Amino acid sequence: MFNPEIYTERRNALRNLMPSGLILLPGNSEAAYNYPANTYTFRQDSNFSYFFGLENPDFTGIIDIDNGIDYIFGNDFEIDDIIWMGPQPKVVDLAVKVGIKNTASLSELTVFINNAIQKRRPIHFAPTYRAETTLQVCGLLGLNPLRIRDYASLPLIEAVIKLRSVKSELEIAEIEKAIGTAWHMFTTGMRMAYPGRKEQEIVGAMEGISIAHGRPVSFPIILSTNGQILHNHHHENILQEGRMMVMDAGSETSLNYCSDITRTVPVGGKFSQKQREIYEIVLNANLNGIAATKPGTFYRDCHTVACETIATGLKDLGLMKGDVKEAVVAGAHALFLPHGLGHMLGLDVHDMEGLGQIHVGYDSEIQPSSQFGTAYLRMGRRLQPGFVITNEPGIYFIPELIDMWKAEKKYAEFLNYDKIEEYRNFGGIRIEDDILVTADGHRVLGKPIPKTVAEVEATMADRL
Numbered sequence: 001m002f003n004p005e006i007y008t009e010r011r012n013a014l015r016n017l018m019p020s021g022l023i024l025l026p027g028n029s030e031a032a033y034n035y036p037a038n039t040y041t042f043r044q045d046s047n048f049s050y051f052f053g054l055e056n057p058d059f060t061g062i063i064d065i066d067n068g069i070d071y072i073f074g075n076d077f078e079i080d081d082i083i084w085m086g087p088q089p090k091v092v093d094l095a096v097k098v099g100i101k102n103t104a105s106l107s108e109l110t111v112f113i114n115n116a117i118q119k120r121r122p123i124h125f126a127p128t129y130r131a132e133t134t135l136q137v138c139g140l141l142g143l144n145p146l147r148i149r150d151y152a153s154l155p156l157i158e159a160v161i162k163l164r165s166v167k168s169e170l171e172i173a174e175i176e177k178a179i180g181t182a183w184h185m186f187t188t189g190m191r192m193a194y195p196g197r198k199e200q201e202i203v204g205a206m207e208g209i210s211i212a213h214g215r216p217v218s219f220p221i222i223l224s225t226n227g228q229i230l231h232n233h234h235h236e237n238i239l240q241e242g243r244m245m246v247m248d249a250g251s252e253t254s255l256n257y258c259s260d261i262t263r264t265v266p267v268g269g270k271f272s273q274k275q276r277e278i279y280e281i282v283l284n285a286n287l288n289g290i291a292a293t294k295p296g297t298f299y300r301d302c303h304t305v306a307c308e309t310i311a312t313g314l315k316d317l318g319l320m321k322g323d324v325k326e327a328v329v330a331g332a333h334a335l336f337l338p339h340g341l342g343h344m345l346g347l348d349v350h351d352m353e354g355l356g357q358i359h360v361g362y363d364s365e366i367q368p369s370s371q372f373g374t375a376y377l378r379m380g381r382r383l384q385p386g387f388v389i390t391n392e393p394g395i396y397f398i399p400e401l402i403d404m405w406k407a408e409k410k411y412a413e414f415l416n417y418d419k420i421e422e423y424r425n426f427g428g429i430r431i432e433d434d435i436l437v438t439a440d441g442h443r444v445l446g447k448p449i450p451k452t453v454a455e456v457e458a459t460m461a462d463r464l
C-alpha cells in the first residue's frame with residue numbers, strides 16, 4: 001500500500017469537498033462462488049481501496065466531515081479463524097498503516113450509525129453494486145434495498161470522481177506496472193497465435209502470466225478469432241490461417257490499479273494485404289486519436305477524429321463514399337465502429353463506472369450522444385492533466401448489422417454495400433492503449449507493446 005499520509009490526504013481532500021455529516025464507505029466482503037466458504041479471489045471495493053487502502057474483507061470506513069475524525073470498523077480474527085488462516089494482524093494495527101487511530105468492531109458500527117441517525121446527521125454513501133453491500137448499507141440505514149440507488153449521495157459521487165479522475169505520479173506508476181504485466185501477456189499471446197491452437201490455451205497462458213505477476217486479470221479476457229463480437233468470451237475456436245485474433249486484456253497490481261490493452265494479430269504471423277489494409281486504418285485511428293489528446297479537448301472530439309480516420313480509410317478502400325465529415329456526423333461509420341473511443345482507467349478498468357457513467361464521462365458542458373455508436377462513448381468531457389483514458393478504435397464486420405442496415409438501405413449515400421459484402425466474414429480489429437493526459441499533451445503509458453504491422457510480425461516470428 002502507499003504511505004499512510006497518502007490515504008490521510010485523500011480523506012481530507014474528500015472531506016473538504018463535502019458539505020456535512022458522515023461518509024459511509026463499506027469495503028467488500030468475500031463473495032461466494034458455489035457455496036459460502038468457497039469464494040472468488042477477494043477484490044476490495046475501489047473507493048475503499050482509494051481512501052482506506054486496506055485489502056481485507058468486511059471492513060467499513062467512516063469519514064466524519066464535521067470533526068475531522070476517520071474510523072475503521074472491523075472485527076479481529078479469533079483462534080478458530082487463525083487455525084485455518086495463520087496469524088492475522090489486529091484491526092488497530094492495520095488501521096495505523098493507513099493513518100487511522102480510531103477503530104471499533106462491526107457491532108459498534110451499528111451503534112455509531114444509530115447515534116448519527118438520531119442526531120439527524122446526513123450519511124453519505126455511494127451507489128452499491130454487490131448485494132452484500134446493499135444489504136449492509138440498507139440494514140444500517142433502514143432503507144429499502146430495492147430503492148437504494150435513490151438514496152446514494154450525489155455530492156459524494158461528484159467529489160469521489162473529482163479526486164479519482166486525476167491520477168498522481170504514484171498511481172501512474174502503478175498503472176504502468178499493470179501495463180508491464182500486460183506486455184508479457186500480449187507478447188506471449190502473439191507468439192502463440194498459430195493455426196491449430198485453441199483460443200482457450202492462449203487465454204490460459206495470458207491469465208496465468210497476470211497471476212504469476214501477482215494479481216488476477218482486471219476483467220475476463222476477451223480473445224477471439226471472431227473479433228467482430230465486441231466482448232467475446234467464447235474461447236473454443238481452433239485458430240485458422242486467414243483469421244485475425246483480437247486479444248483485449250489487462251492485469252491488476254497489488255494496489256488494484258489496472259491495465260486495459262487490445263491487440264489484433266493475423267493467425268499464423270503474417271498479415272494478408274486485405275488484413276493489413278484494414279489494420280492500418282484502425283492503427284491510424286488509434287494514432288490520430290492519441291495525437292488529438294490534450295488538456296482542454298473534449299474526449300468526444302478525439303472520438304470524432306478516430307471515426308473520421310476510419311471513414312477516410314474505408315472510403316479509400318471503396319467501402320464508404322461521399323463526404324467523410326458528413327458521413328461521421330450522420331453516424332454511417334458506426335456500421336464498422338459501433339462503440340466509443342475509450343473510457344477512464346484507474347482502480348477500475350472502466351474507472352468509477354459503479355458511480356454512474358454519466359457522472360464520470362459527462363458534465364454540464366457535454367451530455368452523451370443519442371446516436372447509435374457514439375452513444376456508447378463512456379468518456380466525452382474535457383480532458384485534464386492526470387486523466388488516464390483508453391484509446392481503442394476498431395473496425396468490425398458484423399454480419400447481422402450489415403444485413404439489417406442493407407435491408408433498410410440505411411446511409412446508402414455513405415455505404416457501398418456491394419463492396420462491404422466482400423468483407424462480411426473478415427471478423428474484427430481493435431487496437432487499444434492507455435493514455436495519460438499531461439500538462440501539454442499526452443503520454444502513451446507503459447512499455448510499448450508491439451503495434452505496427454512490422455512489430456507484430458517480428459514478435460510473432462518468435463513462435464511459441
Ligand code: GLY
Pocket residue numbers: 219248249260261
Ligand atoms: N477492455 C474492455 C472494455 O473496455 O470494455
Ligand code: MN
Pocket residue numbers: 260343390392432
Ligand atoms: Mn477498454
